[in-house]
Amino acid sequence: MYHKFSKTVFGAATALALVATAATADDWRAWNIHNDGHPNTAAMDRFAELAKEKTGGEVTIEVFHGGVLGSQPDALEQVQLGAIDIGNFNLGPIGPLVKEANLVSLPFIFRDVPHMFRVLDGPAGEKIAGAMSEAGLVPIGWFDAGARSFYNNSGPINSPADVEGMKIRVMNNDLFTGMVNAMGGNGTPMAFGEVYQALSTGVVDGAENNLPSFQSVGHYEVSGYYSLSEHLIIPECICVNAAKFDALSPEMQAALTAAAEEASLYQRELWAEQTAASRTAVEEAGVKINLIADKGPFQEAMAPVYENYLAANPDMAELVELAQSTE
């Protein structure tokens, strides 16, 4: 009798748990390229905690750090397909998938990080977010990724002429190859995880990134000079697979978005601290931080990049104008 009862109870409880699992709880896999110590890793862990808390456990997220789920271009494709549910992505490699997103990858389009966020928070940002969502990547939070500058070994870079003949690693996007080529260099797309080796063996002469990433993956160990060209100010997103997001109730969508927004504010605080800390750390390790007295020639050299982009995408002129005219 006892046996029978307990079996029934157990059976009922199991069935209930299964129903509950199928109907509500959802385990998501998240992609993150960074390792421990990088602000985005802490922010993504915080996001996972907040998502669980705010959705009452309906969405639980396991974050896979260090790019173990694949390179960024691959992971973007996986999120579009739903094989990975969510990730922290740089908008640079999203440009080849969503032409509107390429606005933020135009060199020197933004005056500084606050200007970038003002554009992102305005109608241009809305248009970009809409186009990304249609492409299957719903942005629910925006991270700060500072400004990207060039680093190399042969000497400081003070003008575009100093880039001439140099093979510079860039992220996967024709705009970035075009950017380096417009200075007479050789823009070389390569996965982030391969850059350290490429720099140390001389497969490339240099690369470009923000200070926290330059430090966290050790590129500073194999680069003598970091020249503050600040040619790209590209935001990052927390982006969800569109089908997954659409399948959530409006309440759950709001809860997840609130988690992403709170995690983004946390990320921006950490970012500011880490940028200063990384600068000090790499200088202490012997890297020369080179201030560029006049960035004008770099900006002028970008004319063909803009011309080619607008010739290929005439419908993007309005977005460029919108960004440039944002105070």
Ligand code: GTR
């Ligand atoms: C980092 C960024 C990564 C990745 C990397 C790169 O700053 O956070 O998402 O894009 O740069 O250069 O590939």
